[in-house]
Structure formats: C-alpha cells, structure tokens
Amino acid sequence: MSSDANSPSMPTVILDPEVTFVAREIGGHTSYMSHHEATGKFFQLGPEEYRVASLLDGVRDVPELFETLRSEGIEWSTEELAKFIAQLIKANLAVIKHGPPRCDASSLAAATTSSEIEDRASHWLEVPEPISDADTPPQSPPPLGAFATLLRYLPLMISQRIPLVRGDRIATVLERYLGRAFDASGIAVWMLLVASSLCLVYGHADSFASELRQMFDPALWPILLLVWIVAKLIHEAGHAIAAKHHGVRVGQVGIMFFLLAPLAYVDVTDAWKLRRRFQRVQIALGGVYFELAVASLAAWAWWFLPDGYSKHLAAQIFLIAGPATLLVNANPLLRLDGYYVLSDLTEIPNLRMHGRRQLGAWLQNIFFGIPQPRPWLVGWRVWFASLHAGCSIVFQMVWMGGLVLGVAMWARGLGILLAIAGVLMWFVIPTIRWTWKIWMLHPAERFGLNHYRRRLLFFASLLVCVFQQLGTVSSPFDRRVAVVVRFQDEQVARSPSDAFVESVFVQRSQFVEQGTLLMRLSDPELRIKRDQKADDLEIAELQSIQFRRQGELAKSAAYRENANALRRQVAELDHQISQLTVVALRSGYVLGSNVDSLPGRFVPAGYELLRVSDPHEMELLAVVAEHDVDAYEQVHKRGDSSRVRLRGGQTIHAKPASLRSRAYRTVMHPALAATAGGPLAVEPALDGSGEMRLVQPYLESVTKLDPITSTEVRAGQLGTMTIRDNRPLLSRIYNAVRTDFEKLGRS
Template identity: 50%
Template sequence: MGTHALVGGVLNVFDQPSDSGGSGLPPSGSQGPPPDPNLLIAVDSDVTFSTRDYGGRTSYVAHHGKLGQYFRLGVEEYHVAVHFDGRRSLGEIHEQISNDGVQWSVEDVARFASELVKQKIASAHQAATEPKPDETDSGSADSDVNGNGAIDPAAPPNKPSRLQKAMQLLSLTVSQRFPLMDGHVIAQKCDRVVGPAFSRVGRLVWIVLVGSGMLVVLKHHDEFAIEIRRLFDPGIWVFLLLFWCLAKVLHEIGHAVCAYRNGVRIGKTGVMFFLLAPLAYVDVTDAWKLPKRLQRVQIALAGVYLELAVASIAAWAWWLLPIGTPRHFAAQIFLVAGPATLLVNANPLLRLDGYYVLSDLLEIPNLRMHGRAQLGQRIEWVLFGLPVGTPRMFGWRRPAATFHAICSVVFQFFWMSGLVVAVAMWARGLGIVLACFALLLWAILPLGRWIYKIWTLQPGQGFGLNLYRRRLIGYSLIIVTVLQHVSFSSSPFDRRVSVVVRFQDEQVARASADAFVTAVHVQRGDRVKSGMLLVELSQPELIVQRDQKADDILLAQQRAVQFRRRGELSRTAAEMENAESLQRQLVELNEQIAGLRVTAIRDGVITSTDPRRLLGNYAKRGQELVRVSDPREKELLAVVGREDMATYQAAVKSSSLSSVRLRGGQTFYASPAMLLPRAIEALPHPALAASVGGPVAVEPSTNPDREMQMIQPHAQSETPLDAVTSLMVHSGQVGTMTISDDRSLLTRIYDDMVASATPQ
C-alpha cells in the first residue's frame, strides 16, 4: 500500500468555526487572570500562508516548512497571526485588531497565541521591562501558560507526557520509517518514462486499456473467480511477492512523477515496515499547496492509476496465454494490481489514497479527525449525558463526517483485527509480541485514557463515586456480562460442511490394459442387467505374453526338479521362487485378458457420455470406458475437516435432519451418516476441488495416479438419498450441509478470524 499521505497532515487548530468561515475561537468571557501585556509572540520564519476555499468559505493554510505540517486558519485567525511579529505585545495587538474590526478579547488573543506556540509555529518571549516586586510566577514547569494566563516562554512547548512517550515507543515497534533518498531526484529521472502516462494522450490510452481489461474480466468472471481461490498458491508465492514489491515501487513513483509534473516539491522517499510488512512511501506533503482540487486528487490517485494499467495488461495476457503457469501468474498479477489495490489504496475508510481524495472532494480537511471527534462526543452524550461541543462544520458536511467515522471505525476494527491475527500466526513468537504491542497501542491504552478522562470529570461524592463513575461501573458490568455470555453460550450460527452428489454403488469400468476398442454394445441411457457384455477390447500381444509366461513357468519348474535331484538346494529354491513370480505375472495377464471383455456387475443405466465414441480408438490402461448406475440411487458425499468432526458426530448422534443446499437452488433435508473410519488426503470427487470452483483447498498430488489432493486430511460420510430426491438432483452437484454449531460465539468469531488469516 502506498504511504504518500501527508507526513504532518492538515490540522485545524481550533474548535469553533467563526462567521468568517475559518476555524474560529471559542467565545470570550473565560474566567481567569488577565494575560501578561508584555508578552511578545513571533511566528516562525519558516511558516508561509496561502488561501484556500473549503466548502465555499475562504480559509488560510499555514505551512511550516521544517516540520512539514499544515494548519488551517480562518480569516480572523489569519488577521491576528500576521500581527505576531515579535515586536508588539499582546495588548498592542489586541488594540490593533480591535481597530481593524476583529472583536476578540485579550484572553482570546492570549489563547490563540498559546495554541500557536503549542503547535510549534510560533515562539514567545518577554519584553524587556522591569518586573514588579510583588509579581510571582504561579505557573508550573509543565505548563505552556503562566499564572497570568499567558504563554510561559521558559516552558518547553507541548512537552509530551510519560504516557505519550510510551505510546511513541510502542508505535516504533509496530511501524518504522526509513528515509532513503531524495524523492525529487527520483521523480525527475522517472518522468521521462512514466510522465507520458499522465499526458492527455496517456490518459486516453489508459481509459481504453483499463476499459478493455474490465470487459475481459467481466466476460470471463467465472474463470477469474476460480483464480481468486488460487491466490495463495504456494508454487508462486516468491514470484508474487517480488511482483508485489515492484508494483508498490511503481505506485509511489506514480505519486512522485504526478506531483513533479504539477510543480510540487517532493520530499524523501524510502521504506517503512508496518507489522513486519515492507511498504514504500514518498513524501508529497507539498501537494497541499496546490490551490486546484483536481490537481491534488490526481496526485493522490496517481499510484492506483498506474497499478490499474498494469492490472489491465495482466488481464489481457491472461486471456491470450495458453493454459499453464504463465497464464495463472498473469491472473494473480491482475488480482494484486487491480482488486487488491482498489480494496486497500483506493478505500476511503483507510487513511490512504482514497481517504485523501474523499476529503478533498467533500472539502472537509481532516475528515477523519472531525468525524471521530463528533462520533466520540455523540457516544459520550448518549452514555454519560456530556454536552456536545460546538460543531466545527455545518450543513451536510457534519453528518457526512460522522457517517464516515462510523464506517471507518467498523471497517478498521475487522481489518486491524485480521492483520493482528495474521501477524501473530505467520511470524510465530515475534508476531505474537508485535500483535500484543499493536493491541496495547490501538485499543488498551486509548480505552484506558478515555476511562481515566470520564473517571476524573468530577470529584467523587458518596463512597468516592459520582454520576459519571456510577455509569462507568454500570456499563463495565454490562460488558462483562455480555462477554461472559458470548464466551460460554452456544453460537446462534451454524456450521457448513461441503457435500457433493454422486451415484450410489456406481460401476466405473476402466481399461485393464492398453488395447484397441473393437466393439461397444451400449449407448448412453441404455438399461442393462448384471452380466451383460458392454465393451470389447483387443490386444493380441497379451495372448502372446500369456503363452510365453506359461512356457517360462514350465521351464522354471523343470529346472527346479533337476537341481533338486542333483542336491543343489540353493539353486532349487531360486528356481522355485522364479516360478512363483512368473505365476503371479501370469495371473495378472489372465486378469487383463479377462478384462478386455467389460461386463456389467450391477443392474442400472449407462450414464457415460456417448460410449460409442470409443469404438476403434486406442484406450490406455486405467482409462474410463463406461459407467453403470441407477438415477434413483444417489448419495451425498460429505467431506468434513478436522475442526468440524466433533460437531458433525454430535449432529449424527442427535439424529436430527440437516438442511442441504446445492448450487442451482435445490434445497432438501437429510440425516447425516456416520463418518468413515479414517481421514484421507486423496480428493474423493473432482467437483470438490477449489481449482475448478469447488469448496475444498487442493494442491498438486505427489501420487502420479491422481492430479490433485486435499491440503488437509478430511473425513468422509456417505448419506443415501431417497428415490424422489435422487431424481431431483444431479451427480456432481456441489453444495453445503448445515449443522448446529456447538462452539461459543466468541470461539466462533476467533476461529473465523484465524481461518481468514490463514492462507489455504
């Protein structure tokens, strides 16, 4: 995933929008001592201001070059900020802005100055005046504001607490960033190769290429669905990982080149590790200087733009290549560069490319911050009755930000949970440690801070409790009760076991030897009786070999008699052994010769596809010749994984009917049969293989007699179907049998997460 996203981000400094359309300040009138009139504030020389229009309101963006951060100010805030030149005191600035028509109090000016110093875009110092004898400093060393309500120039701005330092250290264990080189130089060199893709002609070619690639995929969506199931084919993991790295490098080059062509200065580029996963990144923070929204959107989507072009080329390659490994690899390239990129990088619920595009389109800077702040306030209002603060946005943008926050929180909960489980399983011990750090950083510490905030809102009353503390304890008891319930109560959901329909006691006649088919006496749909001749084959060489073996046996027996008469017992034993071996070969030849006349061993119907096509052809040993079965006698073959065996056995003992749903829409009920004694790896039916759209994960078999085998051993059961149901369904139909889940709900959720994080 690309991490070209802003290093600092656009930060709204204040809470309440003003009528001028900016971020505004809270209303004046706060209690407290007056600010120090001799305090001087100077905006850092590295800070530059530019105008920006957000939602039809004019704002100003303050860019701190050294910090690489952006801050959004309203018209009034900007008017006040430009007066912080380090020469005039707060009192003088208040007098000046009052004359200019800005109705701020001295306290408002002091609070604004304090916020600028806290954000490190301004500094404070005292004017050269003699202190009065009775003045004392009542501020603490950890405060940015002295006892007079103004900024303390001696205090370090925004000093991190111990908890903040601990969270910073935890962040380093989960995510580390390593700058490697100047991204501007890379963009200049790559512009000659990649740059034309962003020209007018390049965009036209991209539209044709991506559009045609989508048509190829849509036209062959069934085949691509099979390729999706083979995404984790171990045979191509190394090549797929190599391509993934190259694709992400191309992704970041796209951001850099597009920013370069729009006149944006590119910062450092390098690699970062997020939960052990290597990710490329490039710093295009200066893209926020661009006044045109379309230019910023183009830069944000440049990486996805190039990857989709690669995915379309891979789709065409898949369609043109013959069946084999290159074709399969092309399909995997399409999946990685296409759907996977759209799911991650273009997803507006993750703070990546799609998020910044949505933020620009909605004209809501810091969409995530605003939405989650509003969502948090709503939750606190519902749970504790805390007042909702003055909104930072108005109109449709306010509910839009809240809705985005709800969707992103839900999505990221499952997304991050899956990542944590995957890392814990794939990286073993180190992965478990990183997963614990991530859980501590993303869940436990933020939850602890929020609980501490609610607990300390008011001093304790009776028994040290107050309204907020009592509610907090009550909600905690409810959560504990719910967790206990889901931990021990049975899951309300069901388990599903894969099944396939097949004929019961079906006769599958195969060629006993390599031979020519000389006669076929039946055709599809014919009803036959047991013992009826079906197919005749001819192989004269077998007769010759049989006669030769018979002669060899006779000679070996005669030599054994002669050696015994001479008293040569060892040679006698050798000849007898040779005769026995030849006798076994003769029996096998006789069986092959007898098998050249294929007869029915049961009553039934010929279900083979046109057996007469075999007439005059050469059949290899083991080749299927004809099938005999009864359409009224079918059975359900169920394959049960190790994790479902106990539950399946419980369903068998209960003798309850289970719902069976087959592809094609047929639904009926059947009583599960007992599992066969042993689990097997051999694929019991070809329709079950994931490689052909079935539900069972398979891999190439080590046995030359079969092509695929199941990745994990499965037990089997054979459930006979009644005549009516047998006539309703078709052999080879795949479906699922539903059985009750005996796990707790919490265990069910955990097992599903583990299964989704484990490559099949």
C-alpha cells in the same frame, strides 16, 4: 477574570511568525488554511479560530484576549478558549512568551497528553475548579515510570520513515518528459488505454481468475517482490510528477517500513496551497493514475504474448498494479490516496479527525451524558464525516487485526513482538487514556465515585459479561460441510489392460439387469503372457518333483516357491482375462459418452469404458474436517434433518449419516478438488505420481437419498450441508481467522 497585584503575571502567547494563512471557500463557508513553514504541516481554521490566532501577538495576556473576543461578539467560553490555545501550542503554532512559575513553557512541554495541556491552559484563564473535599489530594494521570519511556518507542517498532533525497530536482526532470500525461490529451489517452484493457479483462475473466489463483506461487515470489517495488516507485513518481506539473514543491523522498514491509513515500504536502480542487485531486491520484496505466499495458501484453512464463508474469503485473492498488491506495477508508481524494471532493479537510471527533462526542453523550462540543462542520458534512469515521474504524480494525495476525504467524518471534506493539499502540493505550479521561472528568463524590465513574464501571461490567457469554454460549450461527451428489453403488467398468474393444452389446441409456453381458475386450498379448506363465508354472512343478526324488531338497524347495509365485501370477492374469468380458454387476442404466464409438478402438489400461447406475438411487458424500467432527456427530446422534444447499440455488433436506472411522487425504470425488472448482484445497502427492491429495485429512459419510429427492438432483452437484455449531462465538471467530491465515501461509 481579574487578578490582584500580588498574583503572578498572566502569560502571553505569540503566534509563530512562520505560520501563514490563506483564505479558502470550503462548502460555502470561509475557512483559513494555515501553513507552518518549519514543519511543513497544514491546519484548517474556521473564521473564529483564525481571529483568535491573529490576536496572539505576545502583547495581550490571556484575560485581555478573552475580553477582546467578547467585545467583538465571539461568544467563546473560557474552556473553549483554553482548549484552542492548548491545541495551537501542542501543534507548535504558538509559544508561551512568559507566564507564572506554576505554568511556564517547560512545564507545558512536559505534558504528555492533550488533556494536561488543556487543564494547564484553562488555569491561565482562571477557570473555576469544581468544588471537592479539602482532604482529597490532587489527582494526576497514573504513573507509568519506565514504561512511559518504552511507550515512546512503540511507533518506531511499527513504522520507520527514512528520508533519502530531496525530490524536487528529480520531479522536475521527470515532469519534463511525463508531465503531459496530466494534460487533457494525456488524460484522454489514459482513459482510452484503461477502458480498452478493462474490456479485454472482462472478456477473459476466467483466464485472469486462474492467474489470480496462482498469484502466491512460491516460484514467482522473488520476481513478484521486484515487480511490487517497481510498481510502488512508479506510484510515488506519479505523485511527484503531478505535483510538479501544478507548480507544487516536492519534498523528501524516502523509504518507510510498516510492519517490516518496505514502502516508498514522497512528500507533496504543499499541494494544500493549491486553490483548485481538481489539481489537488489529480496530485492525490497521481500514483494510482500511473499504476493503472502500467496495469493496462500489462493486460495487453498478456493478450499478445504466447503461453509461457512471460505471459504469466504480465498477468501478475496487471494484478499488482491494477486491482491491488485500487483495493489499498484508492480505498477511502484507509488514510491513503483515496482518503485525500474523498476529503477534497466533499470539501472536508481533516475528514478523519472531524469524523472521529464527532462520532466520539456523540457516543460519549449517549453512554455517559457528556455534553457535545460545538461541531466544526455544518450541514450534511456533519453526518457524512461521522459515517465515514464509523466505517473506517470498523474496516481498520479488521484490516489492522489481519495484518497483526499475519505478521505474528509469518515472522514468528519478531512478528509476535510487532503484534504486541501494534495492539498496545492501536488499542490498549488509547483505551487506557480514554478511560482515564472519563474517570477524571469530575471530582469524586460518595465512595470515591461520581456519575461518570458509575456509568464507566457499569459499562465495563456489562462488557465483561458480554465477552463471558460470547466465550461460553454456543454460537447462533451454523457450520457448513462440503457435500457432493453421486450415484449409489455405481459400477464403473474400466479396461483391465491395454486391449481392443471387440464388441459392445448395449447402447447408451439402455436399462440392463444384473448379470447382462455388456462388452467384450480382446488382448492377445495378455493371453499369450498367461500361457507362457502357465508353461513356466508346469515346468517349475516338474523340476520341483524331480529334485525331490533325487534327494536335493533345497533345490526342490526353491522350485516349489517359484511355482507358487508363478501360480499367483497365472491367477492374476486369469482374473484380468475374465475382466475382458464386462458384465453388469447391478441393475441400472448404461452411461458413458463414448459407448457407441468403442467397438474396434484400442483402450489403455484403466480407461473408463462405461458406467451402470440408477438415477433413482442417489447419495450424498459429505467430507468433514477434523474441527467439525464433534458438531457433526452431535447432529447425527440427535437425528436432526439438515438443510443441504446445492449449487444453482437448489435446496434439499437429509439426515446426516454416521462418519466412517478413517480419515482420508485422497480426493474422495474429483468435483471436490479446488483444481476442479471444488471447496477442498489440494496439493501434489509426495510420491511424485503427479496425482493430487488433500492438504488436510477429512472424514466422510454417505447419506442415501430417497427416490423422489434422487430425481431432483444431478450426479456431481456440489453443495454445503448446514449443521448446528457447538462452539462459542469467540472460538468460532478465532478458528475462522486462524484457518484463513493457515491457508494463506500454505499458499
């Protein structure tokens, strides 16, 4: 640690005079919250770190600082001291007063990564360099050239923060009128309002569920966008009012664009100055607090408003300000309001930083044998922070991955650029930096490798093999095909025209043989119409004969064509008249809810009169999407028996039948449509008939059930048939994600 007279002077580091410290008891231990007035940032330091920071007076050089710490019993290694000083300089809490030419402030500022800063800081402390070959050139991070300049603009492509006004004066005015909402009386009123609205929503859960399904109605998009903007403004106002209520200065108010989505923000960072944990939690939850109040008022408005547009809009306001804000803002796995509340409740400031640092060190120790640094947390907070880090990483991978895919599919060209920027910033660049850090952790040995590099290559090769297997080997999971139970060859008798039910010869649940007379209808107008057409036919035939005898062959041919058309109409009317007498076309039981009340009633054309079916003869109607056809055909060819799980928990087994060669977009069974609670998405038909059709074409197959199984199921039961998946696992995941986003896009 000593230097001779010919060596350059050692640097001294001075703490920025604008940094202030406040002692605070956190988790039974004394910590120090440092506040940098110029940047408005807060940092947490332990007692030892605070002591090191307090010694940075610009007089002691680094070796003297190290000796002072040792004399006070702080057993820090030179590497630990170097890293901590480098972190202070990187955070602009300390600056270099003077130093050797090879390590001045400008060279330190040119460092692009924390590892470079630590390396240069360790050089001030003369940490011995590992022994290496003399001919080995000094190693440095891989050159990026112009690409490094491009990387600096990646965060600007993902998010842009535009400050608009200083919010302290606005918050003062708002607090004057709404500040009492954070008093005990205001909290009591809020709890009563939210609890009553929850009871209201719970009692009408089905109605709100139907409102949720209509949330993506394109006709409501403009007004919903306005509602969402107003809700977010109310959210940020809640933070500002809560902060001002507790005497905290409110900073800038502005707008931030994250993946093109506009978001309001307000700076209440000074809330860290508050000693009472309840006050900090109240400020963090101020936005959710106000939004839930708005959602509760919207729920009650939905209850009182009459059916119509206003009632539907009130329900959408409830969904946006209530469940949506709880899912996003109150989620502790995202670095939003819920995260800061959890950080305060557990007394772990910088929870994500601590957790990810510990989790990363633990994984590096397991896979590479890198010694773990001294933990900054103690007790149960160590594993809690690590657990939170693991859960948040998994959630954010799914969350951010979904956002990237959604933006890429929605915004097309610009969205693809944003998706590439997001993948680079959140995955590619951190992975490259971490890999380079592991690669340069120790000097090269034989063949340019060392212990860490060999392990890194091994795990990289293993990862490539795993992805290769996931991309080629069939998925171990199953596919599910929608099915519905129905009667085999069921006869559905409908009225052929507008008619009166003259007589009914059977009763409900009566067993009838094929050919049994079931019902007779009466339609005098139909018979009159038939007789008129028959008279017109006779006249046309006579005129055709007359003109032929007179030699006027053109007129004769015209009347003959007219006679042929009338003959077809008479035949069709005769068929309708014959259908007025309803006969059983098969043996079975008579079904129908109104059979006994039909005599004497008027029924319109197409009205269902009754059904004839046998409950011992059931079949499964399976609807197969185009991307599942190959897997279904393979199961059918093998003759495997598939498991069918019906709603209600009932399970049966059946062999899939062959697919019919034609794909349909008509709804094969009314129970399958999403509008009736089924699994298939539907949309209005293009012909304007008002009927619904399937969003995408499906093929169908019909599997007959044996008599014993038929008696165990009910007609109309929905379920899923399980078939083996023939796709690679990666292909399955990609198709599932793409399908979900296509459904969202259609919505």
